[in-house]
Amino acid sequence: MENERNYSRKYWELMRKRSEFARIKLKQKLASEITTIHDIERRLKEKKIKQQERADEYRNEVEAMKRRVQARALIVEQQEMLIKMQRYLYFFNLFITS
Structure with a gap:
């Protein structure tokens, strides 16, 4: 009976560690997705700004x-001027040479 209890404790301890690890992994994944979304939005804004500047330059040219x-x-x-x-x-060359 004591032996079964030890196995049970080890099993639940292992499950607890796995779930903590899974939570940590999920948290990291969500954090990276959020930064990825912000990064994409930032790059999109920069691209729009550059495109607008290029359009303004073209219009000015x-x-x-x-x-x-x-x-x-x-x-x-x-x-006629030529x-x-x-x-x-x-006539200038004629005048100079003569």
Whole structure:
């Protein structure tokens, strides 16, 4: 009878240790899942912020290109200026060489 009692105590002691171990393991798993969820949310926020910044940069670059195109002379005007400059250089070189 005493022997059965000892086996019973050992059995229940073993069960208690297993359940404590299982609780600890479960607690660690839940804690890691919570940190994983927070980590995912943090990375998602960072990605959204970077994406918004990239969109703003793109918009600013497009606006800058539009301003440069509007401020630039037309191709015909550029050709006229080039022709005038070449004429000027031609006559300047004639004047200098003669």
